[in-house]
Amino acid sequence: MALNAGSAWRCAWPLLLLTGVALVLPFGWRAATIFGDCIGHGDGCAIGELTADGYYLEAAWNTLWLSALSALIGLLIGLGAAIALLRLPRMERPVTLLASLGANFSGVPLAVALLLLFGAQGVVTVSLQSMGLPPWIDLQGLGGLLLAYVCFQAPLAALLLIAPARMLDASLQDAAATLGAGPALYWRRVGLPLLLPSLVEVFGLLFANAAAAFATPFALSGTAAHVLAVRIASLVSGDIFAQPELSALLALILFAMLAAVLGLTRWLAARLRKGIA
């Protein structure tokens, strides 16, 4: 057997088949059903329910800004930590390990931990109450979701940015200093432009990570969590009655959102790497 493009394609068949049957087929079938319904029945389809009141559009909007904001905050913390680690090479190994744990520390355990601290009966809340202060944060609200998202976005960002940050080695900084560039000028003209493509790409991944998150909002506020992922699930396993068509439509909206952000960030990162943009 000679290894060439043809044999490599043949080797990839099991993966293509698995992905096609387990991932693309169910999702595509559900999307096609929705489109069929809407073409067949006119305005009786799920689009009518979606636009009838702003409730579900609000969930989409919440998902959009929560994901973008938590990705930005995570990016800022992760980037700062990665830059700080350049000066602390001995800390790199333990911090990397902690970050990979933290990136996995989401969902039910994170929700329980945060409720212990900031919930209505939480340690911090009760302590503040005893001092006559109002609670710091409403954990069940959108602010609480943002806090929870940042707790797993920041470590993930750090994990993904530690390797790109190594491009900024000391010789580069020395060269800039020799040429008379101060720290501010160095970061503005050398450091950040070098890191920008990675930052854009990591932003896309973080956005997708937050927008797809189901366990964390569900464990924190149950079906009351007003984000797309939870709405999609609660519409089929519904508390009141199931609306599978509307759930499928929201799933399509979430997919479109994720595909757009992922596609855009990858395209932009590729252009930045080539020095076009």
Add this chain to the structure above:
Amino acid sequence: MSAAQKPPVFSAFALAALLIAVLVPMAALLLYGLSGRWDRHWWPEAPTLRWFGEAVRDPRVQGAVLRTTALALASATLALICGALATIPAAIAAQLDPHPKAAALRRALDLIALLPFAIAPVVIAISALELFVGRWGGWLPLPLVYVAVVAPTLFPLIHKTLQSALAQLNAAALIEAGRTLGASDALTIRRVLLPMLAPALLAAFLLAWVTAAMEFAIANLLLGGQLELLQPLMNSLRNANGHQAAALMVLAFAGVGAVVAGVAALTRRWTAVDQPR
């Protein structure tokens, strides 16, 4: 050290923020699991190992751990076999074969590795539930559906880990050297490349295994009441006995930490072999 080598002040704050975001929730969970009660003061009271003991001995926990381990093992194995079979030949062929089909395969695999980020786990779970269980009458065994649906979501991890290992190995040069010496490509792959890739394969497998075991959305929505896995069990346990649930989460994360540390050691080994510093 010159002034330009000093990273911006905010990087120290960012590193501190990262450590707080990761360590504080974990510490809260650990203290809760180790204390008899933590609802009267801001400090936990009555230190005890009782919850850990009860969590370990609980047959419901044991069953969930066993099922989770087995199903995650099956998903990770399927993902590793399909993923390695696709990624390794594709990466080498892209270097060896100038045919556009090789570059197309590389792009196709990159796209498949992005797909699980674009189709959220909730959407994957519900789509699979509606098609494989609702539409096709449930003659497919549910554990099989679970394994097949989870496996493609693990492919990005496998793809990325193997790709970076292959980049370090310069695999195409090894294949060409083998050809010069009269060895078939299959022989070179089996006798030279796979042994060198073994740590990376193991690292990818372990990462996939842990990720599958900690998965919530698909386990909860697809398997639901039929098969209780670890994450959904944590969620229902926390309402019955918060301390025991916290102990279980701490144990689960200790396991995750051990595997992640193992992966770090493995990847360090194969990067150290190739780039002595």
